[in-house]
Amino acid sequence: xxLIGFMIIQSWKSPTVIYFLAVQLLLVIVAVLDIHDNxxxxxxxRCSCWSHFLTAIERLGSHLRVTSCLLLPxxxxxxxxSHPSWISLPFFVSSxxxxxxxxxxxNFLGLFRFWKALQLYAGFNIVxxxxxxxxxxxxxxxxxxxxxxxxxxxxxxxEWPEICSAVSLVLxxxxxxxxxxxxxxxx
Numbered sequence: 001x002x003l004i005g006f007m008i009i010q011s012w013k014s015p016t017v018i019y020f021l022a023v024q025l026l027l028v029i030v031a032v033l034d035i036h037d038n039x040x041x042x043x044x045x046r047c048s049c050w051s052h053f054l055t056a057i058e059r060l061g062s063h064l065r066v067t068s069c070l071l072l073p074x075x076x077x078x079x080x081x082s083h084p085s086w087i088s089l090p091f092f093v094s095s096x097x098x099x100x101x102x103x104x105x106x107n108f109l110g111l112f113r114f115w116k117a118l119q120l121y122a123g124f125n126i127v128x129x130x131x132x133x134x135x136x137x138x139x140x141x142x143x144x145x146x147x148x149x150x151x152x153x154x155x156x157x158x159e160w161p162e163i164c165s166a167v168s169l170v171l172x173x174x175x176x177x178x179x180x181x182x183x184x185x186x187x
Contacts, residue, residue, distance in 0.1 A: 068175040073098065073111045075172050076118070083165035085150020087128075090121055091172075115176055122173040129154075129166060 073095065080092030094114040102111050132151045152162045 069112075072115070072172065072175050075168050075175065079122075079165060079168040079172050082168060083150065083152070083161045086148070087125060087150035088165060091118065094118055119173065119176045122169055122176070125169055126173060129169075 076091055076098075077095040080088050080090075080095050082088075084092075098111040098113045101113060102108060128151060132146060133153060138146070152158070154162065154166060
């Protein structure tokens with residue numbers, strides 16, 4: 001736990017930490033049960049305050065999906081050009097291919113090309129960046145490979161391109177997941 005960075009082991013003896021974890025665990029159980037019941041139709045929420053709340057959330061969700069679809073191409077381009085490296089090259093290349101496809105075919109769907117593969121790649125990049133942030137001493141060879149590929153450590157002295165690259169990578173991953181565009185548009 002200490003290596004991963006959650007907390008110091010001695011603080012687990014504090015009752016407030018245990019209460020906090022118990023509340024979080026109960027929230028997860030309630031959310032899983034609610035998802036399970038709604039998916040299989042076990043609970044009917046007709047004519048209740050809860051049903052009105054859920055319909056408002058669904059309407060907000062559709063607007064959020066449309067906004068995600070419109071903002072994803074610029075975020076993809078920013079992820080590709082903000083910190084030029086080998087690790088961000090696929091985002092730049094797929095942005096260029098999508099823009100050329102859109103300009104040649106006049107079809108807006110050309111911008112959504114390769115998003116399913118880029119979603120997996122962005123997840124892999126996020127995991128790599130997270131592992132690289134762990135305060136361990138890497139060997140000299142691994143350090144050189146990480147620098148060559150384009151991995152970086154985020155600290156108080158990080159430059160804006162590195163921070164922008166990391167933020168746009170996480171935003172891209174979250175927005176692709178929220179928009180569900182990979183299911184609807186890409187074969």
